[in-house]
Amino acid sequence: EADIYQTPRYLVIGTGKKITLECSQTMGHDKMYWYQQDPGMELHLIHYSYGVNSTEKGDLSSESTVSRIRTEHFPLTLESARPSHTSQYLCASSAGQRQYFGPGTRLTVT
């Protein structure tokens, strides 16, 4: 079973706050991904990484940033949260072509 963790699971925060969503995996996967998904809507890739010190933007433009300093860790940061950032954020990792997802972080910006 895939071991990929996301914290926090739920976050309610005020406009203008800086937030970091954590994602860690214990499988030694090189590739990691961040998706954004609104309820009942499609998955949108916002960032990905093929290894340490490698990050790329995905298909959906996002104001968030990511870093990959360690293989197992791929945090996502929003410098100034806005209500439009309210969504579910899903982290995934893969060694080959199969992606395994974490449980997600549901973010609400008030």
Add this chain to the structure above:
Amino acid sequence: QKEVEQNSGPLSVPEGAIASLNCTYSDRGSQSFFWYRQYSGKSPELIMSIYSNGDKEDGRFTAQLNKASQYVSLLIRDSQPSDSATYLCAVIGAGNMLTFGGGTRLMVKP
């Protein structure tokens, strides 16, 4: 045209029936195909992968691939209410990136 197309549904089937979920893709060079299941409020879970033309069976699930028609399907036999979820088709295409369809919502009525 979207790269991976699915009917959003909902597809409603009675308990015990066969549910048939369909997906078309635009990149003729695609080689790897996946089905994910996503329960409401949860993260996607990989349930099937298929790489060659034909059928691949795993328990009550059968994935079917027809590369000439650029068509992938998922059959669920003896559908149960617990199968009610959104099913996401995903394809590895150009650039070796996984692209998700919008998903089909399946409802199995007792």
